[in-house]
Amino acid sequence: MHLKIPKYKLILACLDFLVINFSFLLAYHLTINRLTHIKGLNYLFILFSFLISGIFLFIYQIQNLYKVNIFLTRALQLVLLLKSSFYALVILIFLLFVLNFPFGLISRLFVTIFILLVILTEAIFRIGILKPLYEKFSKNKILNRKVIIVGAGKSGQKLAAKLLVENQVGIDIIGFADDNVPIGTKITDKFSVIGSVDEIIHMNGNLEVDEVIISIDNISYENLIKTIDKLNLKGFFVRVNSELFKTIPENILVEKYGDIPVINTTPQVLSTYTLFFKSVFDKIVALIGLIFLMPFFIIVALIIKLTSKGPVFYKQERIGKDGKKFMFLKFRSMTFEQDDDSERIKMMLKFMKENKTPDPNSTKIINESRVTKIGRFLRKYSLDELPQLINVLKGEMSLVGPRPCLPYEYENYEDWQKERVKVLPGCTGVWQVYGRSKVNFKDSVVMDLYYINNMSPWLDLQLLIKTIPVLLTGKGGK
Numbered sequence: 244m245h246l247k248i249p250k251y252k253l254i255l256a257c258l259d260f261l262v263i264n265f266s267f268l269l270a271y272h273l274t275i276n277r278l279t280h281i282k283g284l285n286y287l288f289i290l291f292s293f294l295i296s297g298i299f300l301f302i303y304q305i306q307n308l309y310k311v312n313i314f315l316t317r318a319l320q321l322v323l324l325l326k327s328s329f330y331a332l333v334i335l336i337f338l339l340f341v342l343n344f345p346f347g348l349i350s351r352l353f354v355t356i357f358i359l360l361v362i363l364t365e366a367i368f369r370i371g372i373l374k375p376l377y378e379k380f381s382k383n384k385i386l387n388r389k390v391i392i393v394g395a396g397k398s399g400q401k402l403a404a405k406l407l408v409e410n411q412v413g414i415d416i417i418g419f420a421d422d423n424v425p426i427g428t429k430i431t432d433k434f435s436v437i438g439s440v441d442e443i444i445h446m447n448g449n450l451e452v453d454e455v456i457i458s459i460d461n462i463s464y465e466n467l468i469k470t471i472d473k474l475n476l477k478g479f480f481v482r483v484n485s486e487l488f489k490t491i492p493e494n495i496l497v498e499k500y501g502d503i504p505v506i507n508t509t510p511q512v513l514s515t516y517t518l519f520f521k522s523v524f525d526k527i528v529a530l531i532g533l534i535f536l537m538p539f540f541i542i543v544a545l546i547i548k549l550t551s552k553g554p555v556f557y558k559q560e561r562i563g564k565d566g567k568k569f570m571f572l573k574f575r576s577m578t579f580e581q582d583d584d585s586e587r588i589k590m591m592l593k594f595m596k597e598n599k600t601p602d603p604n605s606t607k608i609i610n611e612s613r614v615t616k617i618g619r620f621l622r623k624y625s626l627d628e629l630p631q632l633i634n635v636l637k638g639e640m641s642l643v644g645p646r647p648c649l650p651y652e653y654e655n656y657e658d659w660q661k662e663r664v665k666v667l668p669g670c671t672g673v674w675q676v677y678g679r680s681k682v683n684f685k686d687s688v689v690m691d692l693y694y695i696n697n698m699s700p701w702l703d704l705q706l707l708i709k710t711i712p713v714l715l716t717g718k719g720g721k
Contacts, residue, residue, distance in 0.1 A: 249388070249453070249480070252309045255373070256300055262364050263296040270357035274350055298334055299361070302327045305705045311412045312499040315377065317370050324365050332358050381413030389452050390414050393440060393470065394459035395421040395430045402458045402484055403431055405501040412500050417452065440470055444477045456505055458484040464685070468659040468692070471508045475696075481509045490686035491693050494677040508696045518666075520700055525642050529635035536629060543574055543626070546617050553579025556630055561647035564667045569639040571647055572630040576618025588651055595655060595684045625714050631670045643703040644669025645691035663691040666698065671710040 271288075306323045307313050314320055335354060381387060390406075392399045399419060406414045418437035419430050428436045438446065443455070455474055457467070464487055474481045482498075482505040491497060492504035499505065510517075533540075544555045553575055561571040614622065621627040634640040640647065647668035653661070673694040674687045682690065694702070 266360035274353040387415040395419040396460035399458040409501040574627040577613040641667040
């Protein structure tokens with residue numbers, strides 16, 4: 244599988260894997276191997292050790308322990324290691340005591356020793372060894388990443404100055420790229436313009452570049468997306484520091500160089516493999532979910548039928564992947580009326596054109612008087628969305644992705660906003676988890692584009708897990 248992940252992250256993940264396995268084996272030796280008749284290791288035990296280590300790595304990823312501005316801290320990193328160990332402990336107890344794994348590991352002493360060893364060894368490794376080594380190797384340019392800054396204006400200069408003064412992350416700036424400034428123009432005492440974006444792309448084979456950071460003043464969404472796409476197509480690892488993407492660091496913990504957020508906009512995993520795995524996972528989970536939720540579906544269907552006239556399901560034409568239309572399913576939550584929807588369309592189009600932080604109570608444009616009693620409950624906790632598992636099973640939607648839009652909305656999208664239909668629409672996504680009912684329309688599109696550019700199996704799992712408390716609390720639901 245082709246990965247576009249900074250090598251320091253891969254190295255750190257591999258080292259974490261070894262440290263966790265070492266803790267597991269040491270705990271086994273100190274407890275089970277000494278206190279029971281079980282001697283030696285078998286392949287099932289080793290596989291189980293690998294499984295637990297993989298769970299730890301996934302939790303570390305969710306807790307942002309692979310972000311450079313996190314693993315170079317002490318107090319924050321230790322707190323996140325403790326939180327991660329607690330979550331892993333819960334899963335380990337479930338696996339050992341509920342599923343009753345037959346490895347002689349059902350021992351409170353073993354579990355306690357293992358978790359304590361993980362915390363101790365990871366703290367020593369990450370804080371006591373890794374942090375000073377990384378900073379040393381960065382200064383010696385062993386782990387330095389060569390970077391081109393696209394944009395020679397104020398924001399690009401500010402970023403360069405910050406990296407020169409606070410360069411713990413190991414950045415080696417090659418120079419600036421700018422379409423409006425001639426080659427050779429001095430931007431700072433140390434750096435000059437080495438070409439336009441197109442010239443940088445053509446020189447890609449002759450340049451040793453690890454990252455391109457786009458930091459352009461006064462750029463439109465359209466041109467920013469085009470620049471990102473051009474650089475991605477030529478194989479650059481692209482990050483963005485832009486006011487247009489400010490909703491991402493405002494709502495999601497992203498990597499920072501110094502105190503400047505740099506948002507990854509390069510797909511992490513080759514899409515062919517990602518999409519195949521995603522499709523299989525979606526259909527399996529949707530099928531299990533529909534079987535498990537069948538009693539709930541029957542109860543809700545009966546209540547809807549008994550409390551208001553009309554069908555149980557609300558069907559609506561929506562736009563799917565690549566602009567294809569499909570019938571979108573929900574539990575009906577409003578009174579059934581064949582009325583003119585022109586006023587709602589007018590309000591929605593106005594909302595799409597606005598570019599200001601909205602009132603949280605006004606982002607869902609609905610006629611409150613038409614919402615039924617059961618519908619109000621279903622909408623608050625997004626339970627009206629559950630029939631979309633049928634859309635997932637049919638391959639029209641995914642569990643995670645941008646929300647599907649209506650045809651008239653799609654027709655009024657700007658070109659850059661149509662990028663959100665490059666993938667299957669989802670039941671949940673970055674916007675639902677992090678920005679639900681508190682971001683404007685353009686920001687919601689930016690959040691969807693962030694998901695598309697960072698789409699991976701572990702991000703999908705992370706978003707699905709984080710959707711649960713959003714649904715349970717009804718946060719942002721209406």
